[in-house]
Each structure stands twice: as C-alpha cells, then as structure tokens.
Amino acid sequence: MKGVxxxxxxxxxxxxxxxxxxxxxxxxxxxxxSFDQAIGNAAFLKPEERPYSDFSSYTATVASWRVIRPxxxxxxxxxxxxxxxxxxxxxxxxxxxxxxxxxxxxxxxCGVCVEVCPTNPKSLLMFAETETIEEALAKWPEKxxxxx
Ligand code: SF4
Ligand code: SF4
Numbered sequence: 001m002k003g004v005x006x007x008x009x010x011x012x013x014x015x016x017x018x019x020x021x022x023x024x025x026x027x028x029x030x031x032x033x034s035f036d037q038a039i040g041n042a043a044f045l046k047p048e049e050r051p052y053s054d055f056s057s058y059t060a061t062v063a064s065w066r067v068i069r070p071x072x073x074x075x076x077x078x079x080x081x082x083x084x085x086x087x088x089x090x091x092x093x094x095x096x097x098x099x100x101x102x103x104x105x106x107x108x109x110c111g112v113c114v115e116v117c118p119t120n121p122k123s124l125l126m127f128a129e130t131e132t133i134e135e136a137l138a139k140w141p142e143k144x145x146x147x148x
Contacts, residue, residue, distance in 0.1 A: 032053075032055035033053050033055065034052065034053060034055070034056045034058075035050065035051050035052060035053055035056070036051045036052070036053045037051050039051060057089075057106060058106070061105040061106065062106065062108070063104055063105050063106065063107060063108075065108055065109070066107065066108055066109035066129060067109060067128070067129055068109045068111070068126045068127065068128055068129060069102075069104065069107060069109050069126065069127065069129055070102055070107065070109070070111065070113050070114055070124045070125065070126055070127075071124065071125055071126075071127050071131075071133055071136040071137065072099070072101050072102055072123065072124055073123050073124070073125075073137060073140055074123075076119050076121065076122075076123040076140075077099050077119065077123035078118075078119055078123075079097060079098050079099050080118060081094060081097060081099070082113075082116040082117060082118060083099065083113035083116060083117055083124060084099065085116075086112050086113060086115075086116045087107075087112060087113050088108075088110065088112060089106050089107060089108055089110075090103075090106070091103040091104075091106045091107035091108075092113060099123075109126070109129075111126050114126055120143050120144055121140065121141045121142065121143055121144065125140070125141075127139075
C-alpha cells in the first residue's frame, strides 16, 4: 500500500476502465445515472434484478479501499437487523428479515455494523483483510460475564 495515492487510477485499472474519467476528473454538476433505463419501482426489485448502469457503485466494486473487514458469525446473530439499518453502504445482505452475510464487493470496512450489533459476544467483528473467514471464526471471543 505504501506510496499508493487515491488519484493513481488504481481502481480504474482494476475495473478495466482506463478510458473513463476518474471520480476526481468529473465535471462538477454532471449527472451519472444509476440505471440504464427509466425505472419507477426500484424499491420493489431485488438488487440483482435492477438494471444498474456502469456508473453505479453496485456495478463497480470499491472494496479495494478496505484494510479490515467485518466477519459475520451466524451462530450468535439474533437477526435484529441493526447492522442492515445502519450500514452506510447497504452492504449487509438480508432477506425476509434474516441476516445472510456481507457484500464484500461494496463494504468499506468502516465498522459501523460491529458497533451497533447488540449480541454478547458480537455477531460481527472486524478482522484484518488478510485473515480468512475460518481463521476469524476460530478466534471468536467468549460471552462476557456481567461485572458484579
Ligand atoms: S463495515 Fe461498514 S460498510 Fe462494511 S458492512 Fe459494516 S457498516 Fe457496512
Ligand atoms: S446487528 Fe448483529 S445480531 Fe443484529 S442482525 Fe446484525 S449481526 Fe445479527
């Protein structure tokens, strides 16, 4: 990571989009449509069914920003949906009020989901990007006892 700047077009190369302008070169006030066609009922469609454009952050992964990531432990989760409500990048995957996991293509590793998880121990914890899910789950802490 040393010496890599946000403006070095690394993300553009990873996307194979060197011919497109970067986020810091876009004309102020320009509109980048989220969808390729008019869509009036996006809220009623599952994300994978929506006609997202190439400009949408749903299509273009931005996960290379991340150095730590949340890991999810299904055994402890109570499906309260707190993480889904609070994630600023809509990166918690939930269906029918059941937490299913994390969208690692879009999660920025901010840790908000971990902060708001109410279980003891937490059902989401931050680990280094280099650690596998299995390694992280093996290190999960025990339930904390209440101090008397
Ligand atoms: S770390 Fe941040 S971006 Fe990633 S899932 Fe949690 S709240 Fe969302
Ligand atoms: S906040 Fe924690 S307990 Fe609630 S759904 Fe998310 S992972 Fe599960």
